[in-house]
Amino acid sequence: MLQLDIHPTGRHFLQIPGPSPVPDRILRAMSLPTIDHRGPEFGKLGLKVLGGIRQIFKTKHPVAIYPASGTGAWEAALANTLSPGDHVLMYETGHFASLWQKMATRLGLSTEFLAWQGADAQLPHAPSWRRGVQADLIEARLRKDTEKKIKAVCVVHNETSTGVTSDIASVRKAIDAAGHPALLMVDSISGLASADYRHDEWGVDVCVSGSQKGLMLPPGISFNALSPRALEAAKAAKLPKAFWAWDEIVEMNKDGYWPYTPNTNLLYGLSESLDMILSEGLDNVFARHQRWAAGVRAAVNAWGLPVQCADPAVYSPVLTGVITPEGVDADALRRLIHQRFDLSLGTGLGKLKGRMFRMGHLGDSNDLTLVAMVAGVEMGMKLAGIRLAGSGVQAAMDHFSSHTAPAALQKAA
Ligand SMILES: *Cc1c(COP(=O)(O)O)cnc(C)c1O
Numbered sequence: 360m361l362q363l364d365i366h367p368t369g370r371h372f373l374q375i376p377g378p379s380p381v382p383d384r385i386l387r388a389m390s391l392p393t394i395d396h397r398g399p400e401f402g403k404l405g406l407k408v409l410g411g412i413r414q415i416f417k418t419k420h421p422v423a424i425y426p427a428s429g430t431g432a433w434e435a436a437l438a439n440t441l442s443p444g445d446h447v448l449m450y451e452t453g454h455f456a457s458l459w460q461k462m463a464t465r466l467g468l469s470t471e472f473l474a475w476q477g478a479d480a481q482l483p484h485a486p487s488w489r490r491g492v493q494a495d496l497i498e499a500r501l502r503k504d505t506e507k508k509i510k511a512v513c514v515v516h517n518e519t520s521t522g523v524t525s526d527i528a529s530v531r532k533a534i535d536a537a538g539h540p541a542l543l544m545v546d547s548i549s550g551l552a553s554a555d556y557r558h559d560e561w562g563v564d565v566c567v568s569g570s571q572k573g574l575m576l577p578p579g580i581s582f583n584a585l586s587p588r589a590l591e592a593a594k595a596a597k598l599p600k601a602f603w604a605w606d607e608i609v610e611m612n613k614d615g616y617w618p619y620t621p622n623t624n625l626l627y628g629l630s631e632s633l634d635m636i637l638s639e640g641l642d643n644v645f646a647r648h649q650r651w652a653a654g655v656r657a658a659v660n661a662w663g664l665p666v667q668c669a670d671p672a673v674y675s676p677v678l679t680g681v682i683t684p685e686g687v688d689a690d691a692l693r694r695l696i697h698q699r700f701d702l703s704l705g706t707g708l709g710k711l712k713g714r715m716f717r718m719g720h721l722g723d724s725n726d727l728t729l730v731a732m733v734a735g736v737e738m739g740m741k742l743a744g745i746r747l748a749g750s751g752v753q754a755a756m757d758h759f760s761s762h763t764a765p766a767a768l769q770k771a772a
Pocket residue numbers: 377428429430431455515517518519546547548549569578
């Protein structure tokens with residue numbers, strides 16, 4: 360039975376790959392009084408966060424901020440640029456790519472879903488959900504589209520359901536090599552501010568992101584980073600849009616305001632998050648995530664369990680998907696770990712339901728938090744009767760103690 364009057368002692372271990380833990384600094388910033396969103400102070404806050412978020416996306420162009428979850432910003436990306444019946448080429452990396460495709464279909468677009476094709480297609484656990492995008496498939500498809508019917512190519516940058524990243528620059532190269540005018544749209548909801556992302560350099564037209572992953576904020580705001588071509592396409596696009604329409608937002612954003620009531624307190628939080636991330640430096644942030652991911656994978660390898668991502672070149676720096684042994688229900692294991700150790704892990708989504716769990720290693724974390732997560736998982740697996748090849752805790756400790764953190768290096772210098 361739920362005993363709501365008894366609160367566990369200590370901190371809950373929120374190790375799902377988003378929402379990620381919110382730093383106290385951000386929680387405090389958000390606790391300030393809500394101000395007049397048409398008043399003079401607000402404009403300064405608006406201009407600050409709009410400027411800062413551009414640095415995170417690495418873009419000179421406008422970024423629309425919505426008081427909505429990431430799903431809303433997915434819809435905004437499609438509704439602003441496309442017309443009913445338009446053909447869209449999407450790529451199936453996992454559950455989130457599938458949800459975006461489902462949404463595009465519901466909006467009245469005609470979608471085509473490419474999936475990984477390779478020699479070891481007999482790989483268990485959804486083989487196409489174990490690799491990143493194959494840009495050559497996209498290039499070949501675009502070359503065949505001599506009438507230029509395909510209006511957009513949509514790819515997920517960090518597939519949160521699997522722990523696999525995709526090489527976005529290679530997709531832009533493929534589109535250009537095919538000489539095709541399709542827009543490039545990217546979901547980096549869980550990649551932004553954890554995994555390397557370069558909006559302008561990679562030639563992305565619309566990038567969708569959200570607050571509750573790498574930005575370390577609560578859920579509730581999301582983003583569309585734009586390109587001049589995306590803004591141009593929006594002028595002719597005929598899908599119905601009003602709340603999501605970029606034109607009024609971009610216009611009012613010039614002075615730091617929005618056409619509707621923005622999420623004031625979350626914007627205080629965003630301002631704090633931007634200060635934290637930009638003062639650390641994006642390259643340090645990315646290196647920190649890579650190092651954590653390697654430590655967690657060392658633990659999984661020591662346990663003798665397979666990682667969902669089958670290509671080491673595209674391991675996610677944000678999360679690691681772990682396949683449980685045959686006959687072990689990953690969700691029952693997650694429940695046991697939650698009950699015994701107050702540790703939340705990500706569930707297996709879609710095709711991977713019950714077959715895997717996801718360990719988040721993003722945002723406001725550190726080596727010892729991750730060692731504790733590994734310890735909780737290891738104890739839980741032993742309690743569940745799973746035979747492990749070795750100690751993941753020892754492997755993670757060895758990894759973290761022998762690989763100096765980039766930020767610690769700076770402190771010592
Ligand atoms: C979290 C996530 C979403 C969904 O965002 P919501 O904020 O839950 O609407 C979509 N795509 C990816 C890759 C995600 O990680």
